[in-house]
Amino acid sequence: MMQTVDMIIREVQAGLWFLVVGYYFFIFIFLLFFRWRNTRNPFQLAMALFFLLLAIGRCFYFVGDFYADPRSLAEGLTPYLGVSDFWLMAGSFFQWMALAILSATAGFMILGKRWAEIAFAVPAVSIGVVLGFVPLDATTRGLLAGGAGAVYALFIPLLFWYLAWQSGGKLRRSNALLGLGFFILFAGRVIHSIRYPIADAFFGGSIAIPGVIAPGLEVIGLIVIATGNEWGQSV
Numbered sequence: 001m002m003q004t005v006d007m008i009i010r011e012v013q014a015g016l017w018f019l020v021v022g023y024y025f026f027i028f029i030f031l032l033f034f035r036w037r038n039t040r041n042p043f044q045l046a047m048a049l050f051f052l053l054l055a056i057g058r059c060f061y062f063v064g065d066f067y068a069d070p071r072s073l074a075e076g077l078t079p080y081l082g083v084s085d086f087w088l089m090a091g092s093f094f095q096w097m098a099l100a101i102l103s104a105t106a107g108f109m110i111l112g113k114r115w116a117e118i119a120f121a122v123p124a125v126s127i128g129v130v131l132g133f134v135p136l137d138a139t140t141r142g143l144l145a146g147g148a149g150a151v152y153a154l155f156i157p158l159l160f161w162y163l164a165w166q167s168g169g170k171l172r173r174s175n176a177l178l179g180l181g182f183f184i185l186f187a188g189r190v191i192h193s194i195r196y197p198i199a200d201a202f203f204g205g206s207i208a209i210p211g212v213i214a215p216g217l218e219v220i221g222l223i224v225i226a227t228g229n230e231w232g233q234s235v
Contacts, residue, residue: 153189
């Protein structure tokens with residue numbers, strides 16, 4: 001009975017992540033073909049690439065989480081693709097490259113200098129290279145991904161909230177919403193990174209609740225980000 005319940009919850013989680021990936025691709029297409037193509041605004045291009053890389057990375061994560069990770073299955077079942085870290089490493093690399101693009105863009109928006117783009121991007125690129133190409137044990141990988149993710153969950157929103165403070169009118173509301181949206185989005189990412197420790201500490205080893213909360217937060221964050229971006233275009 002419990003195995004059946006676990007499998008149902010697993011399918012719900014998979015459905016939510018499908019929704020997240022679909023939303024990533026939708027926002028990418030919208031920003032690239034309906035915003036950047038008309039305005040040639042580099043911010044829109046950067047945001048489009050950000051969501052494209054997030055989508056690609058999440059596809060790798062999806063395969064790794066549901067088809068190559070025995071911890072995501074009911075006890076006694078074997079992953080369809082066998083146990084492999086490749087999917088998680090590839091997903092981490094693409095998602096941290098997305099963060100590098102977003103960080104560089106925010107740095108340039110604040111300081112207006114090319115060196116700021118590089119300085120803001122280097123930490124995310126470095127973390128992405130380590131997580132993507134350096135073999136790490138599960139604990140180290142979780143601590144690095146979760147810890148660095150938590151830092152960026154505060155860093156990126158703070159950058160947009162700073163821009164909101166510096167601006168006014170609809171642009172202020174747009175940046176404030178973008179900051180809130182990224183905060184919620186990254187909170188979901190952090191919960192996903194540390195879902196197993198959370199499950200062990202609070203839910204008796206079951207990832208049902210953190211496994212659903214993570215994609216749920218990402219969907220909410222994406223909706224807020226899309227709203228903030230739309231407000232910014234109406235200035």
